[in-house]
Amino acid sequence: MAGLPDPMVPSPLRVQRVRRETYDTFTLELEPANGADGFSFAAGQFNMLYAFGVGEVPISISGDPTKPQTLVHTVRSVGAVTQAICKLKRGDVLGVRGPFGSHWPVEEAAGGDVVIVAGGIGLAPLRPVIYYLLSNREKYGRLALVYGARTLQDLLYNPELEKWRGHFDLAVEVTVDTAAASYRGNVGVVTTLIPRVQFDPLQTAVMVCGPEVMMRFTLRELEARGIGPENIFMSMERNMKCAVGFCGHCQFGPTFICKDGPVFRYDQIQAFFAKREV
Amino acid sequence: MSTETLERVLAEHPFFKHLQRPYLELLAECASRVRFNAGEVIFRESEPANLFYVIRRGKVAVETFAPNRGPIIIQTIGEEGLLGWSWLIPPYRRRFDARAVELTWVIALDGERLREMCEKDHDFGYELMKRVADIMDQRLQATRLQLLDVYDGVRS
Amino acid sequence: MGSSSLDTELAVLERDHLQLLLDILGKRGYRVVGPTVRDRAVVYDDLASVTDLPVGWTDEQDGGIYRLKRRNDGALFGYAVGPDSWKKFLHPPVVRLWRDKTGGNGFQLVEEDEGVPRFAFIGVRPCELHAIAIQDKVLLNGKYRDPSYEARRQGLFVLALNCGHAGGTCFCASMNTGPKATFGFDLALTEVLEADRHYFVVEIGTELGAEILREVPHKAASQAEKATAEGIVAKTAGQMGRRMYTTGIKDLLYRNYESPHWSDVAKLCLTCGNCTMVCPTCFCTTVEDVTDLAGEHAERWRKWDSCFTMDFSYIHGGSVRASPMARYRQWMTHKLATWIDQFGTSGCVGCGRCITWCPVAIDITEEVNAIRRSERGS
Numbered sequence: 172m173a174g175l176p177d178p179m180v181p182s183p184l185r186v187q188r189v190r191r192e193t194y195d196t197f198t199l200e201l202e203p204a205n206g207a208d209g210f211s212f213a214a215g216q217f218n219m220l221y222a223f224g225v226g227e228v229p230i231s232i233s234g235d236p237t238k239p240q241t242l243v244h245t246v247r248s249v250g251a252v253t254q255a256i257c258k259l260k261r262g263d264v265l266g267v268r269g270p271f272g273s274h275w276p277v278e279e280a281a282g283g284d285v286v287i288v289a290g291g292i293g294l295a296p297l298r299p300v301i302y303y304l305l306s307n308r309e310k311y312g313r314l315a316l317v318y319g320a321r322t323l324q325d326l327l328y329n330p331e332l333e334k335w336r337g338h339f340d341l342a343v344e345v346t347v348d349t350a351a352a353s354y355r356g357n358v359g360v361v362t363t364l365i366p367r368v369q370f371d372p373l374q375t376a377v378m379v380c381g382p383e384v385m386m387r388f389t390l391r392e393l394e395a396r397g398i399g400p401e402n403i404f405m406s407m408e409r410n411m412k413c414a415v416g417f418c419g420h421c422q423f424g425p426t427f428i429c430k431d432g433p434v435f436r437y438d439q440i441q442a443f444f445a446k447r448e449v
Numbered sequence: 450m451s452t453e454t455l456e457r458v459l460a461e462h463p464f465f466k467h468l469q470r471p472y473l474e475l476l477a478e479c480a481s482r483v484r485f486n487a488g489e490v491i492f493r494e495s496e497p498a499n500l501f502y503v504i505r506r507g508k509v510a511v512e513t514f515a516p517n518r519g520p521i522i523i524q525t526i527g528e529e530g531l532l533g534w535s536w537l538i539p540p541y542r543r544r545f546d547a548r549a550v551e552l553t554w555v556i557a558l559d560g561e562r563l564r565e566m567c568e569k570d571h572d573f574g575y576e577l578m579k580r581v582a583d584i585m586d587q588r589l590q591a592t593r594l595q596l597l598d599v600y601d602g603v604r605s
Numbered sequence: 606m607g608s609s610s611l612d613t614e615l616a617v618l619e620r621d622h623l624q625l626l627l628d629i630l631g632k633r634g635y636r637v638v639g640p641t642v643r644d645r646a647v648v649y650d651d652l653a654s655v656t657d658l659p660v661g662w663t664d665e666q667d668g669g670i671y672r673l674k675r676r677n678d679g680a681l682f683g684y685a686v687g688p689d690s691w692k693k694f695l696h697p698p699v700v701r702l703w704r705d706k707t708g709g710n711g712f713q714l715v716e717e718d719e720g721v722p723r724f725a726f727i728g729v730r731p732c733e734l735h736a737i738a739i740q741d742k743v744l745l746n747g748k749y750r751d752p753s754y755e756a757r758r759q760g761l762f763v764l765a766l767n768c769g770h771a772g773g774t775c776f777c778a779s780m781n782t783g784p785k786a787t788f789g790f791d792l793a794l795t796e797v798l799e800a801d802r803h804y805f806v807v808e809i810g811t812e813l814g815a816e817i818l819r820e821v822p823h824k825a826a827s828q829a830e831k832a833t834a835e836g837i838v839a840k841t842a843g844q845m846g847r848r849m850y851t852t853g854i855k856d857l858l859y860r861n862y863e864s865p866h867w868s869d870v871a872k873l874c875l876t877c878g879n880c881t882m883v884c885p886t887c888f889c890t891t892v893e894d895v896t897d898l899a900g901e902h903a904e905r906w907r908k909w910d911s912c913f914t915m916d917f918s919y920i921h922g923g924s925v926r927a928s929p930m931a932r933y934r935q936w937m938t939h940k941l942a943t944w945i946d947q948f949g950t951s952g953c954v955g956c957g958r959c960i961t962w963c964p965v966a967i968d969i970t971e972e973v974n975a976i977r978r979s980e981r982g983s
Contacts, residue, residue: 177716179703179716180714183712183713183714223705224900225894227892227894227905290600291599291600292600321600325600346525348595348600349523350521351522352512352519352520354522355551357525357527358510358524359524359525360594360595362591362594363591367527381599381600384594384599385600388594391590408920409918410917410918412892413890415747415748415749416748418891418892419888419910419912420891420910422935422943424943425942425947430747442859443862446862448930449925449935601922
């Protein structure tokens with residue numbers, strides 16, 4: 172994988188475009204500042220993004236893995252570093268290290284159904300999967316995207332959601348936790364949509380990303396639908412400083428989220444996932 | 450509209466799945482098909498709750514009203530969902546408003562008659578109660594998750 | 606290191622010739638570091654001469670207790686390990702990772718390129734050799750190599766020391782990490798004090814070790830001298846202040862991840878992180894991004910961190926390990942169980958530092974026993 176030269180030192184990438192997704196979430200398109208090669212990655216991997224002088228955070232890549240010329244990140248402004256990143260304008264420079272970590276099993280899932288369950292900003296690490304699945308549509312059975320957000324104003328990638336809804340061979344179910352009466356879509360937590368999705372429990376890969384509590388509830392619904400833990404994949408989050416297994420922060424039981432994850436097959440972490448304060 | 454076809458429709462609905470035939474016959478006797486247009490109110494808070502609905506097609510919003518926010522959707526219930534259980538629990542009054550979001554076909558069941566049947570035949574009553582309890586459990590779990598407001602800046 | 610053809614040849618170096626050995630290392634460009642007394646403790650620092658060593662000192666160690674005491678002889682290495690470990694040189698507490706060359710928008714970052722000295726470590730204990738080997742696995746043997754550690758680790762000269770004194774909190778014998786050095790050294794000494802003679806039995810670990818030894822007066826060890834050295838190590842093995850029962854320890858801790866016992870420890874634990882600072886294998890770090898006042902030039906520094914801080918597990922919204930219970934459990938379970946899954950080795954070498962330097966005398970060996978007992982009791 173053609174990443175960046177040094178795993179410890181951020182490389183400068185220039186912001187080409189900033190898209191405002193919601194009131195607090197922005198999508199940045201980056202290109203190498205020095206006109207170097209593209210940025211290959213696998214769906215589910217992340218980069219360490221460095222806001223000059225402020226600090227560094229792990230952020231999943233949200234772009235199209237088949238278009239490595241542009242590096243795309245969707246960032247929610249929640250702390251000092253993400254705030255600084257979200258303030259960047261076209262032409263500004265952002266430090267990038269990566270890509271790091273494991274990826275979603277898009278190739279292994281070929282031949283069966285794929286269900287994507289995303290909560291909140293958790294759709295960002297899964298968007299590369301959707302791109303991949305749609306550009307290799309013939310390899311898969313039924314495809315479904317189940318996406319929940321807090322309110323209508325929190326939904327990411329609205330133009331794309333509309334486009335995806337238009338695909339007859341991709342079932343798109345979107346729900347928000349609360350809405351005003353004028354809203355005509357689904358209201359309710361994301362787990363309420365799972366019983367409605369069509370798939371063959373024995374031939375389905377489910378890919379889940381969202382807040383840990385949402386993922387726990389989702390696992391229960393999937394279990395009720397007869398999906399085995401070996402067919403569920405989830406992306407985990409922990410504090411992370413180095414992304415290469417040296418800093419120790421992202422340990423989750425015996426695993427390191429940065430190098431063994433962030434994408435895990437559920438049965439790999441099942442023993443610790445149910446426990447508290449791991 | 451014959452009760453026999455209604456019986457088949459009920460048998461196909463997940464809420465009544467695998468229910469014994471005599472029970473389905475009983476249910477069909479107090480069932481009727483109803484259609485609601487988009488925006489039509491199905492019931493309002495504090496009305497007597499005589500009927501309950503299994504949704505065949507369409508979508509229903511369960512709402513409440515806050516003076517400073519206007520109507521708020523608590524939850525939408527879609528195809529194959531169940532709407533209303535106040536008919537089963539005293540004082541048999543609606544707790545929320547229900548409104549069809551789009552053109553919606555439902556089967557309405559007479560809760561008052563069903564209550565009497567449940568009292569007479571406890572086996573039937575228990576079977577029905579288990580099914581309603583399952584729905585209530587699902588709604589409670591969903592409500593708890595909703596209360597956690599998990600997207601409030603937990604993941605970046 | 607550790608070529609078998611060299612193993613069998615033991616030599617003898619008189620105490621008065623040890624200075625020559627240090628001088629030769631200095632002349633060869635090594636920064637010679639080793640034990641010395643400061644602030645009433647044995648610490649590791651630069652050695653100019655043999656007299657900088659803690660001559661005639663020993664220590665008294667127990668849970669939460671460390672005291673230097675005078676010996677009634679001139680032993681150079683008559684004490685157990687102190688609060689320092691060699692990680693302070695190989696994996697320093699504070700390191701600059703990079704700085705920017707240009708500053709401002711369009712920054713160019715360059716990796717830290719300041720010269721790293723070639724170290725000669727004097728008096729490395731067997732448990733510490735194991736600790737270095739463990740940090741090698743963490744920082745050098747994965748997909749990525751830590752360049753800062755690698756630069757310091759390369760060209761390291763190790764003069765090991767077989768222990769002639771077991772501290773009150775030592776338990777290397779039960780961890781199979783001492784008290785005799787078996788690998789990872791260029792030369793290994795056993796200090797022998799007799800009524801009228803003070804000398805070292807020297808084992809050669811590498812060709813480089815042999816080469817250095819050839820430059821100082823020495824002779825082949827006699828059978829009697831070899832036997833004396835062996836006797837010293839054997840005696841030390843029998844004097845361990847603590848013992849760790851390691852049978853099935855990984856599964857024990859996995860099985861008891863939610864044991865109520867963790868809360869008992871947590872009632873004592875101050876979450877001060879002392880155990881992680883003194884531990885020779887603890888490798889966790891954090892980073893600090895700094896700028897000059899104008900915000901035009903930036904640098905990143907790496908610092909030792911501890912899993913006992915709240916900040917360590919912070920993700921937006923709060924800390925994952927908010928309770929002291931969870932933080933103690935993370936540390937001990939990592940050290941004795943998850944480490945084995947991660948790196949194929951225990952993270953504990955039985956040096957006893959975490960027991961000695963714990964302000965409330967929490968004893969890792971006792972905690973393992975307590976978990977075993979709680980399991981039997983339930």
